[in-house]
Amino acid sequence: MSTSCNRDHISHREAARCAEMAMVCLTDFEEYAKEHLSKSTWDYYAAGADECCTRDDNLLAYKRIRLRPRILRDVSVSDTRTTVQGMEISFPVGIAPTAFHCMAWHEGEMATARAAEAVNTCYITSTYSTCSVEEIVAAAPNGYRWFQLYVYRDRKLSESIVHRVEALGYKALVLTVDVPYTGKRRDDIRNQFKLPPHLKVKNFDGLIQEAVGPEEYGIPANTLDPSISWKDVYWLQSLTRLPVIIKGILTKEDAELAVEHGVQGIIVSNHGGRQLDGGPATIDALSEIVDTVQGRIEVYLDGGIRTGSDVLKAVALGAKCVFIGRPAVWGLAYKGEEGVREVLQILNDEFRLSMALSGCRNVAEINRNLIQLAKL
Ligand SMILES: Cc1cc2nc3c(=O)[nH]c(=O)nc-3n(C[C@H](O)[C@H](O)[C@H](O)COP(=O)(O)O)c2cc1C
Numbered sequence: 323m324s325t326s327c328n329r330d331h332i333s334h335r336e337a338a339r340c341a342e343m344a345m346v347c348l349t350d351f352e353e354y355a356k357e358h359l360s361k362s363t364w365d366y367y368a369a370g371a372d373e374c375c376t377r378d379d380n381l382l383a384y385k386r387i388r389l390r391p392r393i394l395r396d397v398s399v400s401d402t403r404t405t406v407q408g409m410e411i412s413f414p415v416g417i418a419p420t421a422f423h424c425m426a427w428h429e430g431e432m433a434t435a436r437a438a439e440a441v442n443t444c445y446i447t448s449t450y451s452t453c454s455v456e457e458i459v460a461a462a463p464n465g466y467r468w469f470q471l472y473v474y475r476d477r478k479l480s481e482s483i484v485h486r487v488e489a490l491g492y493k494a495l496v497l498t499v500d501v502p503y504t505g506k507r508r509d510d511i512r513n514q515f516k517l518p519p520h521l522k523v524k525n526f527d528g529l530i531q532e533a534v535g536p537e538e539y540g541i542p543a544n545t546l547d548p549s550i551s552w553k554d555v556y557w558l559q560s561l562t563r564l565p566v567i568i569k570g571i572l573t574k575e576d577a578e579l580a581v582e583h584g585v586q587g588i589i590v591s592n593h594g595g596r597q598l599d600g601g602p603a604t605i606d607a608l609s610e611i612v613d614t615v616q617g618r619i620e621v622y623l624d625g626g627i628r629t630g631s632d633v634l635k636a637v638a639l640g641a642k643c644v645f646i647g648r649p650a651v652w653g654l655a656y657k658g659e660e661g662v663r664e665v666l667q668i669l670n671d672e673f674r675l676s677m678a679l680s681g682c683r684n685v686a687e688i689n690r691n692l693i694q695l696a697k698l
């Protein structure tokens with residue numbers, strides 16, 4: 323039996339077992355991925371920073387929130403559709419940018435993009451994808467996509483990728499602002515985690531000099547620019563007509579600055595708890611940001627979404643849409659495109675059911691009244 327994720331090496335018996343397994347909830351995919359990926363790959367995807375308090379709290383915080391369901395509202399017909407940046411998607415869940423999908427499935431980000439296209443939702447491609455943006459667009463030509471940007475010290479590289487994705491039809495740029503340096507992920511250090519040598523950060527293949535100096539994760543270290551600041555939001559806006567969305571905001575002060583800098587959206591995110599340990603769970607940070615923004619731009623959230631009722635709670639607290647990171651990777655590890663589709667389908671089914679059980683027929687009916695205020 324294969325212990326790696328590469329389906330080219332999977333045995334017939336294992337393939338049959340895989341086909342028989344009924345996946346019921348997202349943690350079933352997590353268990354499958356943990357069992358089948360190599361230890362260092364699993365550890366990389368699962369990692370949180372330091373003691374993983376923030377990573378774990380992202381999930382636990384949902385369990386502390388209670389709903390106030392309404393009854394007798396004729397929920398015989400329900401509609402989960404919503405819009406993000408003016409584009410309709412099938413339900414308020416998209417795929418967050420995560421790096422290195424080819425470690426989980428040989429077709430990597432191409433499979434992820436096809437799944438998002440099939441389900442009609444938004445897929446945010448990572449700067450660190452292991453398929454190029456050209457390959458991703460060719461694989462899922464009708465998909466709705468945003469591109470996540472890490473700013474390189476070599477600004478020409480960042481400029482060129484911005485122009486490439488704009489020409490390819492990406493619809494927004496997501497500027498990640500919480501990685502001036504990589505968080506301390508203990509297992510990655512213990513495992514000396516490296517991107518396997520047959521894989522590349524494909525968007526920059528041949529453009530970044532092969533590492534002659536220090537490496538991080540098997541790619542040249544110190545390529546990202548830790549000096550980025552608010553003025554770089556203007557720099558980015560000057561390069562593109564695309565909407566700019568900032569990913570990694572956790573406070574009302576920074577939310578206000580984001581609005582003042584003319585961005586079109588905020589993703590409340592702590593990078594899945596992989597950067598600063600000790601920061602808040604994203605669902606706990608959401609309300610102060612929504613209250614500050616007052617509808618001037620869209621507010622999204624990622625981190626710890628594992629069930630349809632998590633989605634319902636986040637939307638009730640003001641998120642226009644949420645994004646899943648690790649669960650999409652588990653789906654990939656399970657069955658590539660089909661696995662990611664199943665993950666999204668299960669979340670959609672659970673969300674629809676939670677909506678109905680709390681008396682909501684459509685997304686517009688979900689609001690803060692659904693949330694029980696914490697007892698003092
Ligand atoms: C394995 C992994 C790789 C990630 N890579 C990126 C990345 O390349 N760019 C980025 O902005 N965020 C990245 N993130 C953070 C995710 O976009 C997202 O914030 C986080 O995964 C959400 O939490 P969840 O995994 O609990 O859903 C990564 C997260 C994980 C788990």
Ligand SMILES: CCCCCCC(=O)C(=O)O
Pocket residue numbers: 421450501504538539541593596
């Ligand atoms: C050398 C920096 C690698 C960062 C890889 C992608 C990422 O954001 C992550 O959380 O992992």
